[in-house]
Amino acid sequence: MTATSTSTTSTTTTITNLLVANRGEIARRVFRTCRALGIATTAVHSDPDADAPHVREADAAVRLPGAAPADTYLRGDLIVRAALDAGADAVHPGYGFLSEDAGFAQAVLDAGLTWVGPPPAAIAAMGSKTAAKRLMAQAGVPVLDALTDPTEADLPVLVKAAAGGGGRGMRVVRSLADLPGELAAARSEAAKAFGSDEVFCERYLPTGRHVEVQLMADAHGTVWAVGDRDCSLQRRHQKVIEEAPAPGIPDAVRSALHAAAVAAARAIGYAGAGTAEFLLAEDGRFHFLEMNTRLQVEHPVTEAVTGLDLVALQLAVAEGEKLPSEPPPTDGCAIEARLYAEDPAQDHRPATGTLHRFELTLPHAEFDGRGLRLDAGVESGSTITPHYDAMLAKVIAWAPTRSAAARRLADAVARTRLHGPATNRESLVRALRHPAFLAGRLHTGFLAEHAADLTAPDDKGAARAALAAALADAAERRTPLPSGWRNLPSQPQVKRYRMADGGELAVRYRVARDGLRADDHPETALVEHTPERVTLRHGTIRRTYRVARYGADVFVETPDGTTALTIVPRLPDPTARTEPGALLAPMPGTVIRVVAAVGDSVTAGQPLLFLEAMKMEHRVTAPADGVLVELRADPGRQVELGTLLAVVKPAHEPEA
Structure with missing residues (x-):
């Protein structure tokens, strides 16, 4: 049976044209199944997405005027009208945006369209985490009680938004003194993301595992x-690496988890694809967290180990088909890594700009054709904007064993050609190869616990990459003799590069009759160099570097990974100077909250204002103790990267 998502009745219907009320990789993913089933497709798009891959791949596309999600992908009325105007007879919500909005689901049905999702009543039942906890407790599903008045004995606690997920509106609080401020921040973020500022607290288990059960139900x-x-590898409560099946769980616990998930679905009359999420403690006890009444971002790993097409199942259920009595068994292991546009060297700050090159080599798949899979919302040439989530793509690997799947995935991610804004690619590779990960020692604090290992700079590798970049540049500018070539000893050529963490590298080299002479690489010999390829011999080891340059940005690749460098001009731009204490916008975004005023005495690290970018809040903090003497940030103001936001005058600076 080819399948598909949820349905609200057992009435048989036929979907001929499907509108996906979403964007990026999930829209492309749904369209892929539609093409296989012979279903026509309709896309919607904001103005920044007018030429996005999902728009070009659809049979028809409808513009949603504007850029911000609130004006476009969150406008259910516009999306329903788009479906009717385009002749679509069904709507698939994808995930995020309106996918768990019961009102939107009902509006789709009221318009006479088929809703590829759970019944609106089931969505509403799970729409509030606090109400869902009460309902699940009544159904006999173990839950973590919400804390109405946390005490010291309850610490640490987790503040959570009642109406949504994805890490938004979530805060870990380790001191009661911090609780009021974190509650206010969580309410603000939740209101903007989900339209509800309801939040609650529950106990935080720092070594718990995030385990979830994929559900599929018919009418x-x-x-x-x-x-x-297992989705335990998270950063800021957002999933980064997921795998199926969850490793190291005793059979009895696994069976109990599955039974609890089925009980949760039956308690609300569920139909379609959904996920029951649990927190699994070290002692084997588990607690219900929430039910996501939609397809999950990490659904490909379940597809890889079962052979199912969950989107096809969603469509089949929406058409009124009946599922077989039992799902297929799982086979092997699949792991997914999420590539985000973010800068690990800058506390994983979201990154924007042009993605010059994005290429994942997919070799001839082995093991029944399930070797590697790429689900991406972007391609070479795409522009990464601050309006939407920072996730670029998901890379999924399947193998008969967990260790083989991890090795295959790490290699695929490491070899991906990824030239553009900063990404978390290197930290993903290190996590997949980390001994603790390979041993299955997973918990939600894993990435924070091993942060030093996962983000430490590779100084030796960066220095070699900079030398390769300099030699590639010399080859590009060569005349009959290469740049830097000297018949007699002379001063070395000097080129400077800035690394991702802000540090600089100076490369000093000479190319003479007797070969390469590099000051910091005395045992390195030049084998060959062209503008795109440099081969060096380091002692007895020969390495080849692929080099690509886009303006001042240079990307140097080896099988071990890619080093991003920026050429430092020989003469600095005098207009680029900023006064001491100036705070510049670290990313394009919108000022959403200002928490300080001109004349305030501030301390280093104190939040001054908050920016919203890529659906997350980001603090802008004081660089040092001092006085806030200038503030150019009004709530609602949109700023570009590098915009002056504030100036803090150091406390010790004398008056002029």
Whole structure:
């Protein structure tokens, strides 16, 4: 049976044209299944997405005027009208945006369209985490109680938004003194992301595991627990690496998890694809966290180990088909890594700009054709904007064993040609190769616990990459004799590069009759160099570097990974200077909250204002103790990267 998502009745219908009320990789993912099933496709798009891959791949596309999600992908009325105008007869919500909005689901049905999702009543039942906890407790599903008045004995606690997920509106609080401020911040972020400022507190288990069960149900009473996944590797409560099945869980605990998930679905009359999420403690006890009434970002790992097409199942259920009595068994292991446009060297700050090159080599798949898979919302030439989520793509690997899947995925991610804004690619590779990960020692604090290992700069590798970049540049500018070539000893050529963490590298070299002479690489010999390829011999080891340059940005690749460098001009730009204490916008975004005023005495690290970019809030803090003497940040103001936001005058600076 080819399948698909949820349905609200058992009435048989036929979907001929499907509108996906979403963007990026999930829209492309749904369209891929539609093409296989012979279903026409309709896309919607904001103005920044007018030429996005998902728009070009659809049979028809409808513009949603504007850029911000609130004006476009969150406008259910515009999306329903788009479906009717384009002749679509069904709507798939994807995930995020309106995918868990019961009102939107009902509006789709009221317009006479088929809703590829759960019944609106089921969405509403799970729409508030606090109400869902009460409902699940009544159904006998273990839950973590919400804390109405946390005490010292409850610390640490987790503040959570009641109406959404994805890490938005979530804060870990370790001191009661910090609780009021974190509650206010969580309410603000939740209101902007989900339209509700309801938040609550629950106990935070720093070494707990995030384990979830994939559900699929039809309108005829069949409910599947389609295996489980471990999604414990998270940063800021956003999933980074997921896998199926969850490793190291005793059979009895796994069976109990599946049974609890099925009970949760039956308690609300669920139909379609959904996920029950649990927090698994070290002692084997587990607690219900929430049910996501939609397809999950990490659904490909379940597809890889079961052979199912979950989107096809969603469509089949929406058309009124009946599921077989049991799901297929799982086979092997699949792991997914999420590539984000963010800068690990700058506390994972979101990154924007042009993605010059994005190429993942997919070799001839082995093991029944399930070797590697790429689900991407971008391609070479795409522009990464601050309006939407920072996730670029997901890379998924399947293998008969977990260790083989991790090795295959790490190699694929490391070899990906990725030239453009900073990404988390290198930290993903290190996490997948980390001994603790390979040993299955997983918990939600894993990435924070091993942050030093995952983000430490590779100084030796960067220095070699800079030398290769300098030699590639010399080859590009060569005349009959290469740049830097000297018949007699002379002063070395000097080129300077800035690394991702802001540090600089100076490369000093000479190319003479007897070969390369590099001051910091005495044992390095030049084998060959062209503008795109440099081969060096380091002692007895020969390495080849691929070099690509886009203006001042240079990307140097080896099989071990890619080093991003920026050429430092020989003469600095006098207009680029900023006065001491100036705070510049670290990214394009919108000022959403100002928490200080001109004349305030501030301390280093104190938040002054908050920017919203890529659907997350980001603090802008005082660089040192001092006085806030200038503030150019009004709530609602949109700023570009490098815009002057504030000036803090050091406390010790004398008056002029």
